[in-house]
Amino acid sequence: MFDRRLVQYFNWGLLGLFCLLAVTGSLTLYSALTAGSANPQIALFYKQMIWYTAGLFIMALAFVLDYKFLERWAYACYFFCVSLLVFVMFFGRVGGGSKRWLVFGPVSIQPSEFMKIAVIIVLAKYFAKVVTMEGMSFKELFLPMILVMIPCVLVLKQPDLGTAIMIFLIAASMTLFIKIEKRTLACLVAASGVSLPLLWFFVLKQYQKQRILTFLDPDRDPLNTGYHIIQSKIAIGSGMIFGKGVFKGTQNALSFLPEQHTDFIFSVFAEEWGFIGSALLVTVFAMLILWGLNIAYECRDTFGIILAVGVTGMIFWQVIINMGMVMGLMPVVGVPLPFISYGGSSVISMMVCMGILMNISMRRFMLD
Amino acid sequence: MELLKVIDREWFKQRLTGVVLCVMIAFAVLSARLFYLQVVEGSHFRRLSQYNSIRIHDIAPLRGLIYDRNGSLMAENRPSFNLSIIPRDAAPLEKTIEKLSVYIDVPKEDLMALVYKKKSKRLSFRPVLLKPDISRNALAAIEAHRFELPGVVVAIKPIRHYLQHEYAAHLLGYLGEINLKELKSGRYPECKSGDLVGKFGLEKACEPLLRGKMGGKQVEVNARGQVVRVLNTVDSITGVNINLTIDNKLQKKAVELLKGFAGAVAVLDTSNGGILALVSSPSFDPNSFVSGLTHAQWRELDSNPQMPMQNKSVQGLYPPASTYKIVTAIAGLEKGAIDEHTVFHCSGSHKFGNRVYRCWKRTGHGKVNVVAALAQSCDVFFYQVGQKLGVDILAEYARACGLGSATGINLDNEPQGLIPTALWKKRRVGIPWQRGETLSVAIGQGYNLVTPLQMAVLVSAVGNRGTLYRPRIIKNIISADGTVIDGNNNSVDNITHKAIIEEFAKFGQIEIIGKLPGSSRTLELVRKGLWEVVNGRRGTARTVKIKGIEVSGKTGTAQVFSRKKNTPSDRRDKKRQPMHLRDHAWFVAYAPSDAPRIAVSVIVEHGEHGSSTAAPIAREMIKCYLGEEIAASAVNGP
Structure with missing residues (x-):
C-alpha cells in the first residue's frame, strides 16, 4: 500500500524554501510588532506561531492524501467555500469597515483566503477535461466565468477588493496558460476595449470615477493612501544597501507605517535588511515560484499540471501585488505577503498551497 | 487517448516556458525598483526618515452657517486670535513674557508656567498657546509692539458665534471638545481628540451637515519641525448652510x-x-x-x-x-x-x-x-x-x-x-x-x-x-455649489447632494x-x-x-x-x-x-x-x- 517512492520523490528543496521564508517571516513580524512600540502586540506573534504549528498538520494532510482526491471532490470544496462566504455575509464579524471573518470561539478565519484555493481546484478539474491544443472557445469558457464570478461578487460585497482581484488574476492566468482560441481571445480583448470606455463615460457616476482614479493613483489622495505609500517608500529607501539592522527600523518603530504587521510588512523588512536582504528575499520568492513551475513541468497528469500552475500562480500574484504596492508600483489593495504578513488564514492557505505542490511533486511517478 | 496525453505534455512544457519568462520579467521589475529605492535614492529617503520629515498638517473646514426662515443669521464663524509663543525664538524669553502679561492681563507666572509645562529642558520650536481668543485691544497692543516681542505668534482661527445669544440657546445648541465616548462611538469618523463637535441642539443633530470636510497639507519639515516644502494640498470643504423654519x-x-x-x-x-x-x-x-x-x-x-x-x-x-x-x-x-x-x-x-x-x-x-x-x-x-x-x-x-x-x-x-x-x-x-x-x-x-x-x-x-x-x-439647505435642497430635488446622482437630501429628510x-x-x-x-x-x-x-x-x-x-x-x-x-x-x-x-x-x-x-x-x-x-x-x-x- 505504501509506496517507498513517495519518500524517494519528496521535494526537499521546496520544504527548505518554505522553512527559510517562515523563519524570515517570523523574525520580521516580531520586529514589526515590538520595535519601539509602547504596548507591543506580542500576543499576535504567539498567535502567528500557533497558526504555523497548526499549518504544519494541515500541510501534512495536504500532501499525504493523493491529490486525485481533490479532483474528485473539487465541486464539493468549491461549494463549501462559497457557502462559507454566504455565511460571512450574514454572520461575519465586522472589522475595519468590512465583513470578512467567521468567528469560532477564540479563532477567526477568513473564508475568502480558502476560496482562492477552491477556485484553483475547480478550474483545474474543468480545464483538465476540456483542454485542447487549439485553445478554449467562448462556449467552453462560459462555465469557468460563472465559477469565478460567484466568489468574486461575494468577496466584493464584504468589501475586499484585494481578494477579489486575486481570484480574478489567478483564474485569468490559469485560463491563459491552457490557451484561449485566437478568435475568442481577440473578441474578448475587443469587447473589453469597447465596453470600458463606454462604462467610464456613460455609466459610472462622478464620485465612482473619483474613487477609481484615486485607486489607480494614490497621489490623488495625499492625506491617506498617498501618505501611506510615501511613508512606505521612505521606509524601504532609507534601508539603503545594508539596512538599519534587525529590530532597528526607525520608521517602523515610530509607527509611521500603516498596517505594518499585515500588508505593509515588507517595508519593515526592507528598512531593516537593506537592499541586500530585500533582493535576497525577492530571489527566494522567485525561486519558490520557479520551483512550483518545475513541479508542473515534471508532472505527467493534466489535472496535476494545471493545479500546480494555479497554486504557483496564486503565490506569484500575492508576492508581486503586495511588493509592487509597498514599493509604490501598483495601486494599494489589501493583499498579504505570503508567509511574512500576519494573518492565520493567509498562513494556513499558503501552507495548503505548499502541501499541494509537494503532493503533486511526490506522485509524479504514479502515471508511469 | 493515451497518445493525446503525451502530446499534451510536450505542449504544456512549451507553455510553461512562456510562463517562466513572464515570472522572470516580473521579478526583474521588482528588483529594479528595489535597487532604485534603496541604492539610487537611498540616501534621500534616509534623510527624509531621520526627522520623519513627511507630515500631514490639517486644514480645518469652516462650519456651516445657520439662518432663520427670513434669512437673518443665527450662527456664524467669527475670527478669533490665539496668542502663542515660540520659546526658542523668543529671546529674551522672560522679558517678552513680562510685556505680554501686561497686554493680555494675565499674571506673568501663569504664562511662564505654560511655557515650561513640557518636561524637557530644551526650549521648544513648537508654538506654545498662551491665550486663545484675545481681545481686540490686546491684539492692537501686541501688533503695535511687534518688534519688541520676538517669537510671539498670533494665529487666526475661526470660532463659532451665536448671534442670538440666549434667544436660541437650546435650539441651536453649542460646540464642545469631542469626548472619548463620542470618539469611540464611530459617529464622528473624521474627528480626533481636541476637535470641536456639536454637543446639543441643532449643532449636534446636524453635525454631519454643518461640519464640512477636513482638508490637509502633506508637508516636508526640517529637523526643527519647520515646513520646508508643501508637497500636496487637499482643500477643506465648508459645511453647508441651513435655513431654519424658525422666525427669529x-x-x-x-x-x-x-x-x-x-x-x-x-x-x-x-x-x-x-x-x-x-x-x-x-x-x-x-x-x-x-x-x-x-x-x-x-x-x-x-x-x-x-x-x-x-x-x-x-x-x-x-x-x-x-x-x-x-x-x-x-x-x-x-x-x-x-x-x-x-x-x-x-x-x-x-x-x-x-x-x-x-x-x-x-x-x-x-x-x-x-x-x-x-x-x-x-x-x-x-x-x-x-x-x-x-x-x-x-x-x-x-x-x-x-x-x-x-x-x-x-x-x-x-x-x-x-x-x-x-x-x-x-x-x-x-x-x-x-x-x-x-x-x-x-x-x-x-x-x-x-x-x-x-x-x-x-x-x-x-x-x-x-x-x-x-x-x-429645517426649511431648506444650501449645498456648497449653491443648490437649494428643500425636499423637491429629484437629481440625486451627486453624492454630496444625496447625503444632504438624506439629512434634510430627517429635519x-x-x-x-x-x-x-x-x-x-x-x-x-x-x-x-x-x-x-x-x-x-x-x-x-x-x-x-x-x-x-x-x-x-x-x-x-x-x-x-x-x-x-x-x-x-x-x-x-x-x-x-x-x-x-x-x-x-x-x-x-x-x-x-x-x-x-x-x-x-x-x-x-x-x-x-x-x-x-x-x-x-x-x-x-x-x-x-x-x-x-x-x-x-x-x-x-x-
Missing part, C-alpha cells in the same frame, strides 16, 4: 415673555408642521461654551433648580392637565359615549365609588354639554365621559392624537411621554388599574405625561381640521404622522369648544382675546402636588403656596380660529393658572406673528 422675531419674543419663569413655548405652522419658535426657559448664552466655561459658570448652570440646560419644549415631561380634555372629548364623541346634546349636571363634585372627585369650580357649572364643558373646563363632565370610556379607550385615542410617542423632530433624544393603560400599570407598578384612576386620566392628571411640543402638534391638528404633522425645523421633510381620530363633525364640536374658551361668555381664557384676530385655545392647570384640601378657589384666600408646590400653567391655542396659521403651546412651570400666566404669553406670540394682519384689518375692519 417670534423666538426672541417667546424668550422675553418667559423671562423669570421656567417653562417652554413651541409654535408651529399649522399647514406643514414647520417650527416657528422653540423656546425653553431659563436660557443660557451658548457663546460662553465656545470660549470655555469656568468652573463657577458651569456649577451655576448645572445646579440651577430651574434646569437651564434642559430643552423643556422637547424634553420636558408634564401632566397635560385640562388640555387633555381635547382628547377625552374626541374619544367620547367618537365612541358614542356622548353626543353634542348630552348634558351632565356639574354640582362641583362627582362621587365615584367611595371617593368624591371635585371640579375645579367648587360651586359647580350646572348643566353643561360638551362645548360648554370644554369652554369652562368642567372636570365633572369629563369625569363622566372618562368613566364611560375606560382607560384603555382613552389611551387608544390619546395615542392616535400623537401623544405617548416621539413627534420625530430628531432633536435632543426626544422622549415619548407616557399614556397609561391598564396593562402598563400592571407591568410597571404591579398593581391592577383602579377604576377611579380613569377619572384623573380623563382630565389629564394621573400618570399622563406629555411634552410641550407634542401638545403643539395636537392643537395644530385640531386647528387644521385633523392633520398631525411631524414638526420640522425638513413635510411629513404627515397621523390624522386625528375624529370625524369632521366631532372636530367641529371640539373646535367650537376651543373657540368658546377664548370668545365664549364663560370661557376660561377670555383675556386672550385679540382685536381683529379670533383665537381658539385650551387652558390647563397641572397639579404638581396632590391637593385634596386645597381647591384653587380656596387657595385664592389663603396664603400662597411655596413656589415649588404651585401648579404648572398650560395654554395651547391656534389662530385665526377658522383658518389657522399658527399653533402655540405654552407651559409655565409653577405658573398656577393656565388662564393667568400661560395664556397671555400665547396671546402675545399670536399677536407678534399675525400682528401685521391686525394692523391691516384695523384699517378696513369693523
Whole structure:
C-alpha cells in the first residue's frame, strides 16, 4: 500500500524554501510588532506561531492524501467555500469597515483566503477535461466565468477588493496558460476595449470615477493612501544597501507605517535588511515560484499540471501585488505577503498551497 | 487517448516556458525598483526618515452657517486670535513674557508656567498657546509692539458665534471638545481628540451637515519641525448652510415673555408642521461654551433648580392637565359615549365609588354639554365621559392624537411621554388599574405625561381640521455649489447632494404622522369648544382675546402636588403656596380660529393658572406673528 517512492520523490528543496521564508517571516513580524512600540502586540506573534504549528498538520494532510482526491471532490470544496462566504455575509464579524471573518470561539478565519484555493481546484478539474491544443472557445469558457464570478461578487460585497482581484488574476492566468482560441481571445480583448470606455463615460457616476482614479493613483489622495505609500517608500529607501539592522527600523518603530504587521510588512523588512536582504528575499520568492513551475513541468497528469500552475500562480500574484504596492508600483489593495504578513488564514492557505505542490511533486511517478 | 496525453505534455512544457519568462520579467521589475529605492535614492529617503520629515498638517473646514426662515443669521464663524509663543525664538524669553502679561492681563507666572509645562529642558520650536481668543485691544497692543516681542505668534482661527445669544440657546445648541465616548462611538469618523463637535441642539443633530470636510497639507519639515516644502494640498470643504423654519422675531419674543419663569413655548405652522419658535426657559448664552466655561459658570448652570440646560419644549415631561380634555372629548364623541346634546349636571363634585372627585369650580357649572364643558373646563363632565370610556379607550385615542410617542423632530433624544393603560400599570407598578384612576386620566392628571411640543402638534391638528404633522425645523439647505435642497430635488446622482437630501429628510421633510381620530363633525364640536374658551361668555381664557384676530385655545392647570384640601378657589384666600408646590400653567391655542396659521403651546412651570400666566404669553406670540394682519384689518375692519 505504501509506496517507498513517495519518500524517494519528496521535494526537499521546496520544504527548505518554505522553512527559510517562515523563519524570515517570523523574525520580521516580531520586529514589526515590538520595535519601539509602547504596548507591543506580542500576543499576535504567539498567535502567528500557533497558526504555523497548526499549518504544519494541515500541510501534512495536504500532501499525504493523493491529490486525485481533490479532483474528485473539487465541486464539493468549491461549494463549501462559497457557502462559507454566504455565511460571512450574514454572520461575519465586522472589522475595519468590512465583513470578512467567521468567528469560532477564540479563532477567526477568513473564508475568502480558502476560496482562492477552491477556485484553483475547480478550474483545474474543468480545464483538465476540456483542454485542447487549439485553445478554449467562448462556449467552453462560459462555465469557468460563472465559477469565478460567484466568489468574486461575494468577496466584493464584504468589501475586499484585494481578494477579489486575486481570484480574478489567478483564474485569468490559469485560463491563459491552457490557451484561449485566437478568435475568442481577440473578441474578448475587443469587447473589453469597447465596453470600458463606454462604462467610464456613460455609466459610472462622478464620485465612482473619483474613487477609481484615486485607486489607480494614490497621489490623488495625499492625506491617506498617498501618505501611506510615501511613508512606505521612505521606509524601504532609507534601508539603503545594508539596512538599519534587525529590530532597528526607525520608521517602523515610530509607527509611521500603516498596517505594518499585515500588508505593509515588507517595508519593515526592507528598512531593516537593506537592499541586500530585500533582493535576497525577492530571489527566494522567485525561486519558490520557479520551483512550483518545475513541479508542473515534471508532472505527467493534466489535472496535476494545471493545479500546480494555479497554486504557483496564486503565490506569484500575492508576492508581486503586495511588493509592487509597498514599493509604490501598483495601486494599494489589501493583499498579504505570503508567509511574512500576519494573518492565520493567509498562513494556513499558503501552507495548503505548499502541501499541494509537494503532493503533486511526490506522485509524479504514479502515471508511469 | 493515451497518445493525446503525451502530446499534451510536450505542449504544456512549451507553455510553461512562456510562463517562466513572464515570472522572470516580473521579478526583474521588482528588483529594479528595489535597487532604485534603496541604492539610487537611498540616501534621500534616509534623510527624509531621520526627522520623519513627511507630515500631514490639517486644514480645518469652516462650519456651516445657520439662518432663520427670513434669512437673518443665527450662527456664524467669527475670527478669533490665539496668542502663542515660540520659546526658542523668543529671546529674551522672560522679558517678552513680562510685556505680554501686561497686554493680555494675565499674571506673568501663569504664562511662564505654560511655557515650561513640557518636561524637557530644551526650549521648544513648537508654538506654545498662551491665550486663545484675545481681545481686540490686546491684539492692537501686541501688533503695535511687534518688534519688541520676538517669537510671539498670533494665529487666526475661526470660532463659532451665536448671534442670538440666549434667544436660541437650546435650539441651536453649542460646540464642545469631542469626548472619548463620542470618539469611540464611530459617529464622528473624521474627528480626533481636541476637535470641536456639536454637543446639543441643532449643532449636534446636524453635525454631519454643518461640519464640512477636513482638508490637509502633506508637508516636508526640517529637523526643527519647520515646513520646508508643501508637497500636496487637499482643500477643506465648508459645511453647508441651513435655513431654519424658525422666525427669529417670534423666538426672541417667546424668550422675553418667559423671562423669570421656567417653562417652554413651541409654535408651529399649522399647514406643514414647520417650527416657528422653540423656546425653553431659563436660557443660557451658548457663546460662553465656545470660549470655555469656568468652573463657577458651569456649577451655576448645572445646579440651577430651574434646569437651564434642559430643552423643556422637547424634553420636558408634564401632566397635560385640562388640555387633555381635547382628547377625552374626541374619544367620547367618537365612541358614542356622548353626543353634542348630552348634558351632565356639574354640582362641583362627582362621587365615584367611595371617593368624591371635585371640579375645579367648587360651586359647580350646572348643566353643561360638551362645548360648554370644554369652554369652562368642567372636570365633572369629563369625569363622566372618562368613566364611560375606560382607560384603555382613552389611551387608544390619546395615542392616535400623537401623544405617548416621539413627534420625530430628531432633536435632543426626544422622549415619548407616557399614556397609561391598564396593562402598563400592571407591568410597571404591579398593581391592577383602579377604576377611579380613569377619572384623573380623563382630565389629564394621573400618570399622563406629555411634552410641550407634542401638545403643539395636537392643537395644530385640531386647528387644521385633523392633520398631525411631524414638526420640522429645517426649511431648506444650501449645498456648497449653491443648490437649494428643500425636499423637491429629484437629481440625486451627486453624492454630496444625496447625503444632504438624506439629512434634510430627517429635519425638513413635510411629513404627515397621523390624522386625528375624529370625524369632521366631532372636530367641529371640539373646535367650537376651543373657540368658546377664548370668545365664549364663560370661557376660561377670555383675556386672550385679540382685536381683529379670533383665537381658539385650551387652558390647563397641572397639579404638581396632590391637593385634596386645597381647591384653587380656596387657595385664592389663603396664603400662597411655596413656589415649588404651585401648579404648572398650560395654554395651547391656534389662530385665526377658522383658518389657522399658527399653533402655540405654552407651559409655565409653577405658573398656577393656565388662564393667568400661560395664556397671555400665547396671546402675545399670536399677536407678534399675525400682528401685521391686525394692523391691516384695523384699517378696513369693523
